[in-house]
Amino acid sequence: MSLQQPREGCKEVFAKLSEYLDMELPPDACEELEAHLEGCPPCIEFVASLRKTVDLCRRYSPAELPGALNETARQELQEAYERSLAARGRG
Amino acid sequence: MEVELARRVLAGEAQAFEPFVEHFRAKIFQYSWLMCGQREDAEEVAQDTMLKTFESFRQLKDPARVRPWIYRIAKNACLTKRRKSIFAPTAAQEISLDELMPAQGQRDGRTTIEIADWSQLPDDQVLQGEMKRELEAAIRSVPEMYRSVILLRDLEELSTEETAHILDVSEDVVKTRLHRARLAVRKHLDERLRGVKEVASR
Numbered sequence: 001m002s003l004q005q006p007r008e009g010c011k012e013v014f015a016k017l018s019e020y021l022d023m024e025l026p027p028d029a030c031e032e033l034e035a036h037l038e039g040c041p042p043c044i045e046f047v048a049s050l051r052k053t054v055d056l057c058r059r060y061s062p063a064e065l066p067g068a069l070n071e072t073a074r075q076e077l078q079e080a081y082e083r084s085l086a087a088r089g090r091g
Numbered sequence: 092m093e094v095e096l097a098r099r100v101l102a103g104e105a106q107a108f109e110p111f112v113e114h115f116r117a118k119i120f121q122y123s124w125l126m127c128g129q130r131e132d133a134e135e136v137a138q139d140t141m142l143k144t145f146e147s148f149r150q151l152k153d154p155a156r157v158r159p160w161i162y163r164i165a166k167n168a169c170l171t172k173r174r175k176s177i178f179a180p181t182a183a184q185e186i187s188l189d190e191l192m193p194a195q196g197q198r199d200g201r202t203t204i205e206i207a208d209w210s211q212l213p214d215d216q217v218l219q220g221e222m223k224r225e226l227e228a229a230i231r232s233v234p235e236m237y238r239s240v241i242l243l244r245d246l247e248e249l250s251t252e253e254t255a256h257i258l259d260v261s262e263d264v265v266k267t268r269l270h271r272a273r274l275a276v277r278k279h280l281d282e283r284l285r286g287v288k289e290v291a292s293r
Contacts, residue, residue, distance in 0.1 A: 015188055018270035042204045046193060049209045053277040056212070056226055057245035063223055064130065066120035066137050069112070073138050077112055080145035085103050088149055 009036050010043055017050055097157035101148070112141055119165045122242055125230055126169050136172050140165040159253040162243065166257055184234040191274035193281075207284035229279035233272050240265055241272035 013036050019025045020033055037043050069077075093114060099107035116137045123136035143164045151160050193204040212222070230238060230246075243254040244265070251269075255262045 011188075011192065014192060015270075018273055019266065024266070042193075042206070045206055045209075046204065049206060049281060050273060050277050052209050052212055053273055053280060054245055055214070056222070056280075057230075057241065057273075057276070058248065060223070060226060060246055062117070062121040062124070063227065064120070064124055064133075066116055066134055069116065074112075076138075077141050077145055078108070080142055081100075081108060081148065084145055084148040 010040060013037070013040075013043055014046070017047060020047075021051055021054060093157060094154050097151070097154040101151065101154055115144070115161055116141055118247070119161065122162070122165055122247070123169050123172075125227065125242055125246075126235070126239060127172060128231060132172050136165060136168045139168040139172075143168065158247075159249060159256050162247070162249065162253075163257045166239065183236050186234060186237065186271050186275060188271070188274070191271065191278055193278075205285075207281045209281075209284065211284065225280060225283050226276070229276045229283075232279050233275045237268045237272035237275065240268040241276065244269050245273070 013033055016025060016029065016033060020030065025033065037047065093111075096107055096111045096114060100111045119140045120133050120137040123140075124130065124133035127133055127136065140161065144161055147164075151157060193206055196203045196205065230241065233241065239258060240254060243249045243257060244251070249257070251262050251265050254265045254269075258265070260268075
């Protein structure tokens with residue numbers, strides 16, 4: 001798909017897109033950016049693809065899980081935990 | 092849930108120990124698997140992190156901070172592991188915004204950009220199969236200093252302030268790196284989506 005990019009200022013918009021998506025832009029900068037978007041189909045399309053990227057990351061769940069904890073490793077953690085509780089009791 | 096678990100473990104409730112370990116082992120494994128790339132390394136980072144967590148448990152004053160606190164330990168464990176690994180990171184690689192801008196062209200006297208058809212990606216669905224592997228590959232392709240930020244901010248959904256604390260950088264640096272990481276992941280996926288479309292239209 002090829003899109004029109006009729007305006008200057010796309011680059012400026014481009015630098016601020018994450019802050020825009022995270023709603024961290026100050027109101028005036030946000031208005032300015034939206035005014036640019038209104039007249040710039042390529043930027044609109046680009047914002048949509050970035051928004052989708054963030055959305056995919058947020059919906060990601062791990063494909064891999066760690067193997068079951070073996071007894072030695074579990075024991076090691078348990079002992080460290082008990083030592084910390086004992087130290088707290090003393091301290 | 093994890094704050095409540097942390098509170099109970101801190102209070103010495105034995106029943107909370109096992110679920111606490113299982114929950115955070117899985118979280119840290121995911122982070123280090125995407126950071127280190129090797130399953131074995133990720134398992135070791137998860138264990139080292141949990142061990143260090145319990146060894147310094149007294150330093151955790153506020154259970155509400157348990158996530159950033161543990162991720163900070165994990166980040167350091169990951170760095171130590173990476174330095175010893177044959178996959179040790181090379182010098183910090185910066186990416187410029189210009190590299191991440193979409194390719195431009197001209198058609199009928201107007202500027203155009205090259206972009207995939209992102210509408211082919213379904214919304215609100217559990218990410219699985221091919222797309223999930225593509226996303227993992229995209230995240231792994233991002234230089235480390237950016238990758239850690241997108242993992243913490245967008246996958247783990249930690250705040251800018253928490254991420255800055257974990258990585259020992261300012262909030263502004265987190266924002267800058269997050270933006271570049273997202274753009275780099277987007278670019279990688281965009282290229283893959285175009286590839287998929289070309290195959291489909293033959």
